[in-house]
Amino acid sequence: MVESSIMGMTYFKRYRMEFDLRDWRGEDPRLPEGYEILPYLPGLLREHAIAKFNSFKEELDANVFPCLSRRDGCLRLMREITSRGDFVPDATWLIRALETDPKTGAVQSYAVGTIQGLSTEGWGSIQNVGIDPAHRGKGLGSILLSKAATGFRAVGLERMHLEVTTENTGAVRLYERLGFKRSSVVYKAAEVAGASA
Template sequence: MANVKYFKRHRMELGLGHLLPQIELPTGFSWIAWDDSLLDRHAEVKFACFRNETDALVFPSLGSRTGCRDLMAAIRYRPEFCPQATWLLSGPDGLAGTVQGLFDENRFGGIQNLGVVPEYRGLRLGRALLLQALKGFLTVGVRRAFLEVTATNGPAVHTYRALGFRSCKTLYRAVELPHPDTVGVGL
């Protein structure tokens, strides 16, 4: 028997009619633009970013390598995929973060799966990834961007608000969790 937990999420939006702040990367970090040959690398970084996070409960595909690979392929092969807003961030000891961009039916830019590998958090890399994706959307004429974030992810919510994103809708995602009495049974 499973129990259901509801996760509060915010849909946040930002008009792109203003000048974006300068992107500053720490020494030793660099951008890797989208290329189809990087699909598996994006998936691996996505897994490293989300596997032990609440979002892996909310979106189970983020909790496994296979799920992240399938999700990355699904994003890439959608007609709404925006390669100009899809980036990897390389650090001194390997890949540090990922973000993907999609268009919605109004041609707004959708930020997808922005993540920073745990050992690189606290360096404002999430902010840099977000700004790089927004810059990519601007290059293809997008004038409004949106994203969704789990409300308990305080650092992400704070970053988005500091850059001007505003909550426009509250969503609740129902997730079936195993009943505590059955965890580990049959494993």
């Protein structure tokens, strides 16, 4: 017996949300104990991809952007973002969790958060703010957005924006709490298994 899933086109409603950087003071929230944050370096590409995969693999956005549901897809996406001419390294950050082995005292780290920035048509464009579900609720997303905002200002940008699926209410609330304003509604078409055509 062969199982097959019917693919159908689904349209996901998304908000474009904007933030005015002209009044940005660059006040970074404090990083919780047990974490470190690193600026973008090419050698961290795989860690960004791992953080992205772990953040999105079971989330709605993995349906909207299927590459987010696969490790190789996240790595390919990171390579595409960082090879673009409008890539902004200053707005691209990685958060690692730090764990100390109680027996040896050795500190191990693993990637749990990522954000990337592009400069498009005079705007700082946030790409894929991702926090591993096991590390949410600690302010890490706010820290990544703050670092990205500071990075965009450092390269002379005065505004930034992002898109968020409207059903991702936790993320929408976070962005609004930080001062992002909804500016428009956009629709993203995606093929989803089991969706009626």
